[in-house]
Amino acid sequence: MPEGDAVHRTAGRLRGALDGRVLTRSDFRVPRHATADLTGRAVVTTVSRGKHLLTRVEGDLTVHTHLRMDGSWMVTPAGRRTPPGDLVRLVLANERWQAVGLRLGMVDLVRTDEEARLVGHLGPDLLGPDWDPDEAARRLRAESGRTIGEALLDQRNLAGIGTIYRAETLFLRGIWPWRTVGEVEDLEGLVSLAQRIMAANAHHRAPAGTVTTGDRRPANRTWVYGRAGRPCRRCGTRISRGEMGTGPQERLILWCAGCQPR
Numbered sequence: 001m002p003e004g005d006a007v008h009r010t011a012g013r014l015r016g017a018l019d020g021r022v023l024t025r026s027d028f029r030v031p032r033h034a035t036a037d038l039t040g041r042a043v044v045t046t047v048s049r050g051k052h053l054l055t056r057v058e059g060d061l062t063v064h065t066h067l068r069m070d071g072s073w074m075v076t077p078a079g080r081r082t083p084p085g086d087l088v089r090l091v092l093a094n095e096r097w098q099a100v101g102l103r104l105g106m107v108d109l110v111r112t113d114e115e116a117r118l119v120g121h122l123g124p125d126l127l128g129p130d131w132d133p134d135e136a137a138r139r140l141r142a143e144s145g146r147t148i149g150e151a152l153l154d155q156r157n158l159a160g161i162g163t164i165y166r167a168e169t170l171f172l173r174g175i176w177p178w179r180t181v182g183e184v185e186d187l188e189g190l191v192s193l194a195q196r197i198m199a200a201n202a203h204h205r206a207p208a209g210t211v212t213t214g215d216r217r218p219a220n221r222t223w224v225y226g227r228a229g230r231p232c233r234r235c236g237t238r239i240s241r242g243e244m245g246t247g248p249q250e251r252l253i254l255w256c257a258g259c260q261p262r
């Protein structure tokens with residue numbers, strides 16, 4: 001599942017292809033907006049908010065998309081054949097480029113002044129200009145009885161974290177995922193660490209490989225994520241894999257019972 005850094009990179013690719021150019025084609029393949037047509041309007045810009053993408057178009061319109069589990073945006077020169085079947089949810093094209101949204105989990109078209117209805121509930125965005133670790137910690141602290149593992153994934157507390165960053169950040173701080181928020185001593189330190197790792201990943205071009213160890217070789221990129229049953233890089237204990245919380249795709253948790261004791 002794409003996390004905040006992947007969405008942030010996607011916004012950058014969409015800006016490069018669409019910003020300031022007039023749309024020569026728009027094709028919404030979702031029932032709700034099947035008749036929408038943005039042809040003739042220039043794209044202002046695309047920004048990311050946590051895992052959401054907002055593409056602002058002339059005339060105070062915003063196209064809101066979310067990659068959810070396995071969505072993506074493919075940018076190619078205009079006129080290239082688009083993938084077959086029902087994978088395509090949205091096409092935005094200008095004379096030079098086409099952006100093709102595949103398997104998008106959400107596609108909405110709203111007035112730009114209504115963006116808050118879609119993303120106003122989000123906590124501070126780890127990669128946004130409004131990033132505020134104290135506010136993120138304050139929101140977490142308000143749910144002191146919840147497990148830290150679940151609270152970190154709740155986008156209302158802070159926006160951008162998914163299962164990879166959750167597992168890696170908790171490992172690096174030595175925190176058992178089922179510890180309650182109230183039992184975590186330094187919430188500001190925890191969210192600041194998550195932000196630093198994500199920011200470091202946001203700018204390099206390896207979407208398939210989140211690096212939290214500092215070592216970009218494919219087998220060495222993470223501490224616990226993707227390493228169930230293998231020895232911990234710090235203590236040698238076999239990495240545990242389990243499930244926590246709700247949400248069908250976001251239950252996966254990996255941890256080291258040696259480094260993250262109860």
Ligand SMILES: [Zn+2]
Nearest residue numbers: 232235256259
């Ligand atoms: Zn360990």
